[in-house]
Amino acid sequence: MGTPTSPHPVLKKYYTHEGEKQPFVTALFDGAARYYDRVCGVGSLGSGQFYRHYVLRQYGLGRGMKLLDVATGTGLVARAAVRILREPGDVVGLDPSGGMLREARRTLSVPLVQGMVEDLPFGDDGFDFLTMGYALRHMADLAVALKECLRVLKPGGRVLLLEISRPRSALGRWLTRIYFETVLPRVTRLSTGSAQAELLMRYYWDTIAECVPPETILEVLRASGFVGVDRRVRAGVFSEYVGVKPAR
Numbered sequence: 439m440g441t442p443t444s445p446h447p448v449l450k451k452y453y454t455h456e457g458e459k460q461p462f463v464t465a466l467f468d469g470a471a472r473y474y475d476r477v478c479g480v481g482s483l484g485s486g487q488f489y490r491h492y493v494l495r496q497y498g499l500g501r502g503m504k505l506l507d508v509a510t511g512t513g514l515v516a517r518a519a520v521r522i523l524r525e526p527g528d529v530v531g532l533d534p535s536g537g538m539l540r541e542a543r544r545t546l547s548v549p550l551v552q553g554m555v556e557d558l559p560f561g562d563d564g565f566d567f568l569t570m571g572y573a574l575r576h577m578a579d580l581a582v583a584l585k586e587c588l589r590v591l592k593p594g595g596r597v598l599l600l601e602i603s604r605p606r607s608a609l610g611r612w613l614t615r616i617y618f619e620t621v622l623p624r625v626t627r628l629s630t631g632s633a634q635a636e637l638l639m640r641y642y643w644d645t646i647a648e649c650v651p652p653e654t655i656l657e658v659l660r661a662s663g664f665v666g667v668d669r670r671v672r673a674g675v676f677s678e679y680v681g682v683k684p685a686r
């Protein structure tokens with residue numbers, strides 16, 4: 439896969455070329471960070487802490503493992519991981535947004551690192567489990583990001599990517615669009631009073647609507663070197679992508 443694999447095209451409503459995407463995204467999350475957990479609580483359609491905890495267990499996270507939570511944000515996945523691993527030192531969170539990390543520090547005592555998935559500041563083969571919750575769409579290049587994820591995992595280590603996808607049925611797509619495009623931004627504005635939080639939810643939907651299909655994500659996972667690559671969908675919208683780093 440020689441060409442860059444962007445998760446969605448340039449969204450001219452928000453930024454004018456690919457190079458502006460990351461600064462735009464980071465500023466957006468910085469500005470909405472203090473509202474993020476509230477908005478997630480209201481708008482996650484069940485994709486809350488129960489779900490994050492459930493899927494981590496389901497895909498085999500267990501005590502004694504070391505987990506890297508990429509795009510940790512305010513730490514929602516990392517918090518669920520700490521409940522399972524019981525050792526805050528066994529979870530590391532990484533995110534480029536200083537605002538999101540500041541929020542994470544209020545409730546989490548795990549090591550938090552400012553950085554990006556495209557250039558992970560960790561050595562090879564260090565983690566048993568790597569999670570990335572609802573952040574795939576924000577990467578500059580899926581292939582670069584996923585190769586980095588593979589590099590820092592131990593042989594036999596597992597990646598778990600959580601994403602929102604468009605449902606297959608026309609009715610499901612229509613309902614999802616109404617919910618994410620119209621209801622959620624308005625509820626967000628009403629419950630937070632923040633234009634930044636509303637903008638985050640509008641951008642959220644536009645990236646879902648424009649995202650490459652799940653088959654492409656599976657293909658990039660395989661091309662990056664993961665084996666046992668699979669996708670499970672719940673309720674038509676919650677996608678779980680998994681892959682394993684081959685044993686040597």
Ligand SMILES: C[S@@+](CC[C@H](N)C(=O)[O-])C[C@H]1O[C@@H](n2cnc3c(N)ncnc32)[C@H](O)[C@@H]1O
Nearest residue numbers: 467509510511514535538554555571572573576
């Ligand atoms: C929707 S939040 C997800 C937070 C958390 N994982 C969750 O489950 O709620 C997306 C996060 O991705 C982060 N992000 C954006 N670009 C990134 C990049 N290149 N590398 C790592 N994280 C990135 C954002 O700063 C933001 O905190």
